[in-house]
Amino acid sequence: MNKEIEKKSINAIRFLSIDMVQKANSGHPGAPMSLAPLAYTLWKDHLLFNPKDPEWVNRDRFILSAGHASALLYSMLHLTGYNLKIEDLKQFRQYGSKTPGHPENTLTVGVEATTGPLGQGFSNGVGMAIASKKLNTINKNLGKHNIYSIVSDGDLMEGITSESASLAGTLKLNNIIYIYDSNKISIEGSTDKAFTENVKQRFESYNWNVIEIKDSEDCEAISRSIGVAKNSDLPSLLILKSKIGYGSPNKFNSEKAHGEALGEEEVKLTREKLGWDYEPFNIPDEIYNNFTEIVNKKIEFYNNSKQNKLSYPSLALDEDWISELVQPDAPESMSTRDSSGKVLNHLATKTNLIFGGSADLAGSTKTLISSSTSINFNDFSGLNMHYGVREHAMAAINNGISLYANFIPFGGTFLIFSDYMRNSIRLSALSKCQVLYVLTHDSIALGEDGPTHQPISQLMSLRLIPNLNVYRPADYFETIYCYKKSLTTKTTPSAFILSRQSLPTLENRDFKNIQKGAYILKSEDENSDIDLILMATGSEVSICVEASNKLQDMNINVRVVSMPCWELFEQQSDEYKESIFPKKIRNRISVEAGTTIGWSQFVGDKGVSIGINEFGESAPGNVIMEKKGFSVENICNTYKKFLER
Structure with missing residues (x-):
């Protein structure tokens, strides 16, 4: 390829991002400026996508875990033919636009996950990688595709990332390829003030394949490294040594390039330094033509792919699936956690699209599917996930599983520990993920464990989250019908608040109105x-x-x-x-x-x-x-x- 066209295409990405932030007078220009070569190389040489069929089952997934760099993603979606016009880019961070400050999967075609709270996208990708492996056990014709993500210094500081990375290494999720934007800059200045660990050794200890790329401007080295990662037996972390705000004469490699517009004078100087002689939002035809050629090659691959006609399996539960549970000889008393376990185990006999587990509390939360095996690095066909004591990661991973396909994941822990995963629950609701939260030991009635484990405010605080259905059933029958309702609300997550102690089965057969x-x-x-x-x-x-x-x-x-x-x-x-x-x-x-x-x-x-x-x-x-x-x-x-x- 003509190196001059490549250089101009990369600068087009940079300046679309700069112009978006400058026009909004709000946003994060620095990361898009330094990551433009990576984005160009990834989309050109590796990422499988088709803007004409954005929901293609066998596409690669790209997640911008560093969601503050959203201008980079919007630039790429625009240039590669997704339904984002220049006018949409001009509406960056404005009311009602398709280009919000942080990516939202429900607003913008091509955005795979709602990100912004750091560490969430990283964990969503782990969920997608699990879901991909799982789907391959259901449809052998699917083939391998990869989960890519750009993660930041801030992502890797967050505890949720450690939780998810550890599980990904345990499961040997070799369909994960994450690029770590190691620019060593945070809002408060150099990351040396608070983040000095050896990231390479840390991830190697998690059982990841780690590759270092010394120059973020070296497209050939970037492409080679991604190619190596695609053939790894382990999840891969590519450590990309980058310089935030690349091209800015006065804000380059400084926190001043991170979270605010460069300013008109600095934008002018950056244009001069990088030789970009075009007005804001003005992209020459030769650049659009170059991206059209890139996209056409992707579409050609799509057209020749056996997988382009595949569709996701759908949840096809018979209407009478519930009748086997609603028996005249219902138990006289049963805890609602046991009732929940009975429902989940019954559903497991009807579909393999509902699966999950707990944060090391399967016996207590009754989330073990007794008829099935456990997911492990050799076999993803089971219905039991072992998340370990990682509540926050469990919730974010389940969001990724839900976003990937038509799976309905569930995750169990004690209600008191819902606080550990609150931000992920909130993102379930914002992202319209059909995730089931099984939250047991729901009150002071749990007893002797005392106030550290007895929830007081947690139930009401969950009710405050928009688009989250919070169910607290009173008995066996209410539990069944709450589950039934949750399976029909496909764009709303559900939280089941369940008792440890046995509760009497009530004299009630008003099943229809339970669901009201x-x-x-x-x-x-x-x-x-x-x-x-x-x-x-x-x-x-x-x-x-x-x-x-x-x-x-x-x-x-x-x-x-x-x-x-x-x-x-x-x-x-x-x-x-x-x-x-x-x-x-x-x-x-x-x-x-x-x-x-x-x-x-x-x-x-x-x-x-x-x-x-x-x-x-x-x-x-x-x-x-x-x-x-x-x-x-x-x-x-x-x-x-x-x-x-």
Whole structure:
């Protein structure tokens, strides 16, 4: 290839990125300026893609884990024929644009993963690599493709990266090729202030293949190194020694090039230094023609590929899959974690697209598929994943599995440890990933492990995340139907909040309305006015039923409402909501073994919430529940206080 055209093409990438950031007066120009040769070489020589079929099953995946360098990715998508026009680039970081500040898979065709919080993309790629290996066990015709990512100094500082890298090495995910942009600059200056470890030795200890590239401007060395990595038996990390802000006379190799526009004068000087004589966003035809030639070769490969007609397997569950679980002889009592385990094991007999595991808590979270084997580096056909004690990585890896194909991954841990993986859960919701979070030991009722393990605020904090359905079922049947609903909400992750202790199976067969998020579990006497509405979730529902029986013995007319999923209830019609909570009934009590914050929207200005707004204690579960007011006696006494007002 004409070296002059190559040089101009690389500069086109640089200046599109510079111009985007400058026009927005916001963004990160430095990394795109130094990584333009890498991006050009990767797209030209190695990356399998087809802009005319962006969802091609056998394409390589590219993840920009260093999501702050989004201008680089948008430049490449524009130049290689994806649906990003110059006008879209001019709208970088603007309201309603397809070019947000950090890449979002739901907004921009060609963006494989929503990234920005550092370390997330790195871990998503591990999930995609696992999913690719898994899909190859289902469809032998798929063939190998690779998961590429650009990762930054900041990515490698984050703990989640260590978690994911360790698991990737254990599984020998040789379809991972990550390029580490080692520019040694962070927002606060040189990384030597806080990050001096030997990254090469660190990743070799994780069982990775590590290749060093001394010059980020050497396209031939970059291409050779990627070629070597493609033939490795291990995941590969290419350490690319780069200079942030390449070409900027005054901000080159400085934190000043990292997180702000260069400024008009510095942009002018950079144009002069690199010999770029074109106006902002102006790309000469010869550059577009060069990229068209590159893309045409990719399309030619696609057209000749046996895999171009393949499609993802789809989740084709029979409508009656649930009927085998809904038996008249249901257990008299069962913990909802055991109910969940029963559902997951039943689903495993129906499909191989639902798989997962736990953060070393399979026995406690009931996430082991007893009929299947475990995924390991020799065999990815099993349904059991062993994530190790790596909650944060587990969640981000599962996002990658979900983003890759039509898999529905699940990950289990104790509810208290959901805080460890909160950012990944949030990105599940933002990315519209169908991930199942199995979160057990859901309250102070777990008992003797004490306040370090007893969740108080976690349940409500999960409800604050948009586009996350949080299910807290009250018994065996509610658990089944919460799972059923979760499998139909394909763009929404689900969190199952499950009990350690056994719960009685309720006398309820209103299965349809379980899936509406809230329903009348126990009706009042229709021949008289309602005196009180009791509402609860999970393990406290059965306590409310007991309390209602006692209150009715006192001629108090009580309705009991079970609310397994607030988010689904909020989606119902006003008429349905009114049928559950009539506005005229103001005597209301909510009961939930967690913080009371948030319940006011349902109990209203006259209602009362029974909950816990302090840390728990180490004691048997039934003892601490009684001491903290989760008892029939306290519910009845709380109602009596209504009468004293």
